[in-house]
Amino acid sequence: MSLMISVSGVRGLVGKTMTAELARDMGLTFGTFIDGGPVIVARDTRSSGPELLGALVEGLQQTGCSVTDLGVATTPGTGNRVASGNARGGIIITASHNPVEWNGIKFLDKNGSAPPPETAQKIIAIYESRNFRRDESPPTEIERDDSAGQIHLEKVLSLVPQEAIAERKFAVVLDSINGAGCSTGRELLERLGCAVTHLNNEPTGLFAHSPEPIAENLTGLCDAVRSTGAAVGFAQDPDADRLAVVDETGRFIGEEYTIALAAELTFRHRPGSAAVNLATSRMIDDIAAKHPGCNVIRSAVGEANVVTAMREHHCVIGGEGNGGVIDPRVVHIRDSLISMALILQLLSESDQPLSRIVDGLPRYEMIKQKMPMSRDRIQEFLEAAKADASDGTVNDCDGVRIDWPAGWALVRASNTEPIVRISAEAATRTDAESLNERIRRAGAHLLGP
Numbered sequence: 272m273s274l275m276i277s278v279s280g281v282r283g284l285v286g287k288t289m290t291a292e293l294a295r296d297m298g299l300t301f302g303t304f305i306d307g308g309p310v311i312v313a314r315d316t317r318s319s320g321p322e323l324l325g326a327l328v329e330g331l332q333q334t335g336c337s338v339t340d341l342g343v344a345t346t347p348g349t350g351n352r353v354a355s356g357n358a359r360g361g362i363i364i365t366a367s368h369n370p371v372e373w374n375g376i377k378f379l380d381k382n383g384s385a386p387p388p389e390t391a392q393k394i395i396a397i398y399e400s401r402n403f404r405r406d407e408s409p410p411t412e413i414e415r416d417d418s419a420g421q422i423h424l425e426k427v428l429s430l431v432p433q434e435a436i437a438e439r440k441f442a443v444v445l446d447s448i449n450g451a452g453c454s455t456g457r458e459l460l461e462r463l464g465c466a467v468t469h470l471n472n473e474p475t476g477l478f479a480h481s482p483e484p485i486a487e488n489l490t491g492l493c494d495a496v497r498s499t500g501a502a503v504g505f506a507q508d509p510d511a512d513r514l515a516v517v518d519e520t521g522r523f524i525g526e527e528y529t530i531a532l533a534a535e536l537t538f539r540h541r542p543g544s545a546a547v548n549l550a551t552s553r554m555i556d557d558i559a560a561k562h563p564g565c566n567v568i569r570s571a572v573g574e575a576n577v578v579t580a581m582r583e584h585h586c587v588i589g590g591e592g593n594g595g596v597i598d599p600r601v602v603h604i605r606d607s608l609i610s611m612a613l614i615l616q617l618l619s620e621s622d623q624p625l626s627r628i629v630d631g632l633p634r635y636e637m638i639k640q641k642m643p644m645s646r647d648r649i650q651e652f653l654e655a656a657k658a659d660a661s662d663g664t665v666n667d668c669d670g671v672r673i674d675w676p677a678g679w680a681l682v683r684a685s686n687t688e689p690i691v692r693i694s695a696e697a698a699t700r701t702d703a704e705s706l707n708e709r710i711r712r713a714g715a716h717l718l719g720p
């Protein structure tokens with residue numbers, strides 16, 4: 272059960288389900304998929320990374336791929352490097368926000384983005400068929416390239432008014448969780464004139480706290496913001512694609528605010544469409560409504576689905592409510608660096624502290640619940656929820672989301688487990704609970720394993 276092969280990539284427990292053998296097979300798989308073409312590889316800082324990366328490269332080379340190895344690099348840095356070169360794809364050894372006992376294999380398409388579901392399915396089908404391409408000629412030498420982080424950093428810096436931000440000399444606390452974002456995260460802030468207090472700042476892969484950037488794991492960051500009097504605190508996850516934010520009072524403002532704040536700044540300067548998934552807070556709709564010429568597209572859950580919607584609608588910004596912001600000017604991938612830069616620009620344009628800016632945004636309460644339900648009953652549940660929603664607006668691109676004037680509820684099947692997830696959001700917790708309860712009632716008779 273602990274090996275997960277899904278459209279989002281592969282994750283497993285190191286030494287148990289995530290082994291060198293599996294990594295080599297995934298190299299054979301991806302090498303077959305890209306027909307032995309050029310490929311870029313990287314890893315986060317987990318100590319299991321080098322061995323897995325070595326095995327992965329072996330598999331790639333057996334299919335005839337020429338390999339460029341970025342060493343330790345962030346997911347957005349790797350994506351940016353893939354998108355700007357002639358590689359046919361990229362692979363990062365990372366289990367993202369999972370604990371250190373885990374590792375994973377994340378594929379990138381030739382655009383440097385998470386592959387769309389149909390592409391990911393093709394990759395999985397090659398793995399399952401074990402019908403791998405074989406190239407008997409001697410492998411070409413692995414090319415080492417340490418420049419990906421720097422190239423990504425310069426691109427991010429070129430997109431914000433560096434001097435105007437630097438003039439404010441913001442004090443910032445950054446928690447890099449000893450992950451891949453340590454060096455570029457810090458350099459970004461320093462180049463933007465910030466006085467940086469850097470927590471967990473060595474790329475050792477020894478995670479000082481549970482690595483998911485959520486409130487319960489970031490009490491150290493909140494304390495450091497308070498004790499240093501910083502204007503803002505930032506937390507990256509181990510592969511530096513997600514960012515959580517703490518305001519100057521030491522309050523964890525929630526992962527939903529990263530995309531909300533980035534959208535506020537983006538809409539102000541470059542009006543257009545934003546794409547977010549169905550489970551993302553309605554805050555961004557309210558922000559879009561305030562800015563002429565701006566609107567929000569809702570996609571199915573999953574980074575690749577957001578990216579597909581962004582490309583289709585030429586979105587100026589996009590992301591997910593888990594702290595993942597995508598700025599297409601950099602690359603279509605979630606990126607903690609551009610997220611920090613946009614939020615600092617927002618602060619630099621205001622004479623108010625972050626807490627006041629946040630309090631000026633609409634406030635919602637979101638509740639999330641999961642319930643066991645066998646797969647064959649889930650479709651029935653979705654139909655029942657839809658039938659019960661005649662007074663709302665239904666979006667059924669991924670489960671069923673119903674929007675009412677006062678809030679919304681979403682019911683969808685998990686991709687990996689026999690459960691349904693229900694989320695509901697409204698202005699107050701009581702209202703969110705009653706929307707959640709309404710959905711739950713529609714499917715109450717179907718509950719159970």
Ligand code: MG
Binds near residue numbers: 367508509513
């Ligand atoms: Mg991540």
